[in-house]
Amino acid sequence: MSMDAPASLNFFKGHPSFRLLPNKEIIEATTELLTPDKRKFDSDTENRHPLTYGSDQGALWVRDTICSFLNDNVFKLSNDSNVRSTSECLNLNSGASYGILSLLLQTTLAQTGYTKQAFIISPTYFLINNCFIDAGFSGKLTAIDEIGYDTIDFNTLEKKIQECEDQANNDESTECIDNPESDKKKKVYKYVIYTVPTYSNPSGHTYSEETRLRLIKLARKYDMLIIADDVYDILNYDEDISNDKDLLPTPPKRFVHLDRQTWSPTIDDPFGNTVSNATFSKLIAPGLRFGYHETVTPSLAFQLSEGGANISGGTPSQLNSMIVGTMLKNGSATKILRNLIATYKERGEVLYNSVKKCLPQRTDCDVIHGGYFIWVTLPDGYNMEEVQRRLNAKHEVILANGSNFEVIGDPKGWGRRSARLSISFMEKNEIKEGIRLFGSVCQEYATELGLPF
Missing domain, CATH: 3.40.640.10 (Type I PLP-dependent aspartate aminotransferase-like (Major domain))
Incomplete structure (x- = not known):
């Protein structure tokens, strides 16, 4: 699934929310550079x-x-x-x-x-x-x-x-x-x-x-x-x-x-x-x-x-x-960076806590220490590709399934149970809602197959 596919909530995109883009600072720097x-x-x-x-x-x-x-x-x-x-x-x-x-x-x-x-x-x-x-x-x-x-x-x-x-x-x-x-x-x-x-x-x-x-x-x-x-x-x-x-x-x-x-x-x-x-x-x-x-x-x-x-x-x-x-x-680059770090840190905490609260108990995921991404692996018995398909079809939520992250010609099967979630594009409330919906689909899937949740 493409990161640009239509979606109400997008965990695939690995770029900043539009509100975080420093329009003003770039205009000022360009003016400073080109005015003389x-x-x-x-x-x-x-x-x-x-x-x-x-x-x-x-x-x-x-x-x-x-x-x-x-x-x-x-x-x-x-x-x-x-x-x-x-x-x-x-x-x-x-x-x-x-x-x-x-x-x-x-x-x-x-x-x-x-x-x-x-x-x-x-x-x-x-x-x-x-x-x-x-x-x-x-x-x-x-x-x-x-x-x-x-x-x-x-x-x-x-x-x-x-x-x-x-x-x-x-x-x-x-x-x-x-x-x-x-x-x-x-x-x-x-x-x-x-x-x-x-x-x-x-x-x-x-x-x-x-x-x-x-x-x-x-x-x-x-x-x-x-x-x-x-x-x-x-x-x-x-x-x-x-x-x-x-x-x-x-x-x-x-x-x-x-x-x-x-x-x-x-x-x-x-x-x-x-x-x-x-x-x-x-x-x-x-x-x-x-x-x-x-x-x-x-x-x-x-x-x-x-x-x-x-x-x-x-x-x-x-x-x-x-x-x-x-x-x-x-100095504007440092100010921009500090704002990104503070924003992403908050989003990362929300994402991790939401995963722990809403996804199956034995879901493997680490605290996000930096960067854009968190890697989640569902417990044995779950099929991430099917969960992803249902999540998108029912709720218009996009995940980056693990199959996207293979080396061509030498696959390791990352798509079976794993997915990448991004913190860069969505706001905290959107992240919470997206993981809640992710969890609801996992719960429905677990009930159908008699899996522990």
């Missing part, structure tokens, strides 16, 4: 006028501003920390979805067999499969299960990698994507793994630092790129920030931080093994279509910026990147 006849950076080749073609890697002042925001406001890293973000390790882009496809096109080569396999943590973001298939990975996608709330199935992952290694053909090359007129050869990885490591979409889980470090070690061993969709991690609802109007919660260190922290210039790949694929869609507004890649060293960020489209047209979100940069500088 000239800006000091207009003729600077690393920045350029906001309405002209941008530099390949994106405006330097915007990259610097994002780094300051991440280092000082979000992760609160000391000035001498070796994991601090730097502008030369950032490549600006048009949001996480385009960022993923750009990454796959610029760092993998599935069509020739050079990149042997893609691994996707399952359950996964429901639209990510298309990006991998566009990049040539049809038939080369392997699902790796989450285990518990903070780790993944490493045994299966390493077993599958080893199977690929045993079948490896050492004659593959990257010539088909190298420019014959350039002496630079692209860094292409032999494996790639996709994950949403903090407040995952769809499960809501967050991987421990031990899990992250173990995966980095494995990636270095097998020449694997870890793509981390870092799109929800600042939306943390466990940390109390109410007493300081300028404070933002502190997320766990990202994969790129830990890779940089443990990276050795004499031993490890000069391009690193992790990319933070981040966006401001979840933090300000999806329609801005602006995000960034962060890499361990400048080498990979530069390669990503030198793709054919960037060479032709410059950074893809020149104007919007500067609007966001202005909002980071004038």
Whole structure:
């Protein structure tokens, strides 16, 4: 079922309620940016006028501003920390979805067999499969299960990698994507793994630092790129920030931080093994279509910026990147974020309490610690797909059934009993009513089949 199907109550949509979209702040930032006849950076080749073609890697002042925001406001890293973000390790882009496809096109080569396999943590973001298939990975996608709330199935992952290694053909090359007129050869990885490591979409889980470090070690061993969709991690609802109007919660260190922290210039790949694929869609507004890649060293960020489209047209979100940069500088982005966090935290509490009150007693679901989503699993005997069908037909309520979150070609059967519920789109009273109706359908189903409720 589509998230845009007609419905009175929609738990599928993963974007902010319209009332939360910051119209006024975006107008003010755009006015601040474009009102002057000239800006000091207009003729600077690393920045350029906001309405002209941008530099390949994106405006330097915007990259610097994002780094300051991440280092000082979000992760609160000391000035001498070796994991601090730097502008030369950032490549600006048009949001996480385009960022993923750009990454796959610029760092993998599935069509020739050079990149042997893609691994996707399952359950996964429901639209990510298309990006991998566009990049040539049809038939080369392997699902790796989450285990518990903070780790993944490493045994299966390493077993599958080893199977690929045993079948490896050492004659593959990257010539088909190298420019014959350039002496630079692209860094292409032999494996790639996709994950949403903090407040995952769809499960809501967050991987421990031990899990992250173990995966980095494995990636270095097998020449694997870890793509981390870092799109929800600042939306943390466990940390109390109410007493300081300028404070933002502190997320766990990202994969790129830990890779940089443990990276050795004499031993490890000069391009690193992790990319933070981040966006401001979840933090300000999806329609801005602006995000960034962060890499361990400048080498990979530069390669990503030198793709054919960037060479032709410059950074893809020149104007919007500067609007966001202005909002980071004038403080409005922090105010917007704090409002989103407070709103979503309240909605998350309402959703969890409603699930516990209205759904079958042995329904499995965790408190929502951050991000947009909660993952619910009905007890044995229930059929989530049938419950969902009845809920929509009778009450016009849409759920995101677990079958949406499979890895194509390697299904795990998530649709039988599980569903993802979103807190971002509906108000608290709508969430309460939607879960009440969900529970009533479950109760009717249980009565029909003689199941405990």
